[in-house]
Amino acid sequence: EDKVVQSPLSLVVHEGDTVTLNCSYEVTNFRSLLWYKQEKKAPTFLFMLTSSGIEKKSGRLSSILDKKELFSILNITATQTGDSAIYLCAVIGGTSYGKLTFGQGTILTVHP
Amino acid sequence: DGGITQSPKYLFRKEGQNVTLSCEQNLNHDAMYWYRQDPGQGLRLIYYSQIVNDFQKGDIAEGYSVSREKKESFPLTVTSAQKNPTAFYLCATAREGGLGHGYTFGSGTRLTVV
Numbered sequence: 001e002d003k004v005v006q007s008p009l010s011l012v013v014h015e016g017d018t019v020t021l022n023c024s025y026e027v028t029n030f031r032s033l034l035w036y037k038q039e040k041k042a043p044t045f046l047f048m049l050t051s052s053g054i055e056k057k058s059g060r061l062s063s064i065l066d067k068k069e070l071f072s073i074l075n076i077t078a079t080q081t082g083d084s085a086i087y088l089c090a091v092i093g094g095t096s097y098g099k100l101t102f103g104q105g106t107i108l109t110v111h112p
Numbered sequence: 113d114g115g116i117t118q119s120p121k122y123l124f125r126k127e128g129q130n131v132t133l134s135c136e137q138n139l140n141h142d143a144m145y146w147y148r149q150d151p152g153q154g155l156r157l158i159y160y161s162q163i164v165n166d167f168q169k170g171d172i173a174e175g176y177s178v179s180r181e182k183k184e185s186f187p188l189t190v191t192s193a194q195k196n197p198t199a200f201y202l203c204a205t206a207r208e209g210g211l212g213h214g215y216t217f218g219s220g221t222r223l224t225v226v
Contacts, residue, residue: 101157105154
């Protein structure tokens with residue numbers, strides 16, 4: 001059974017701090033790992049990672065995948081209150097129908 | 113404009129009642145999914161469909177049923193057999209099996225049993 005574990009489950013920081021969110025996984029026939037941000041309703045796509053060691057960046061957010069250690073991190077630098085959200089990690093593996101297996105999510109709260 | 117429409121946004125159900133959650137898309141995506149989200153548990157797959165008139169059980173299908181009579185529509189029925197139906201339900205679609213970042217989520221339906 002595919003499994004995704006995120007840590008920490010919750011995190012409280014102040015504006016300007018840098019945070020690192022962790023995602024470890026066990027999946028058969030790994031295809032890709034995705035990060036989403038969920039504020040109130042629909043998760044919004046952040047990154048898709050398929051290759052080890054290649055950092056993806058978007059503004060203050062960056063992510064990298066380690067396929068040997070079955071691990072990914074999401075970094076957010078110079079956090080802002082608008083970064084407060086649930087961050088979801090998901091993997092695609094197994095069959096070709098594209099099923100996503102999600103982790104529990106990390107609840108990030110950024111105080112002014 | 114293109115997207116996924118879930119309705120209603122909020123739904124209250126009495127115990128013992130069946131309710132149906134709507135999911136409509138105009139993205140022309142083949143695959144559609146239903147996920148359930150509970151606090152501290154992320155999203156869990158209920159049912160998915162890759163083509164019209166075909167669907168498969170996900171990880172937590174018990175107490176739920178679906179249909180896929182049209183490409184655009186994938187309604188989810190929460191039956192009285194579902195013991196803990198209070199949750200946030202998300203519908204998603206994907207192009208080409210979702211191997212790219214072609215997943216799109218609806219805005220969700222929050223179901224509460226009263």
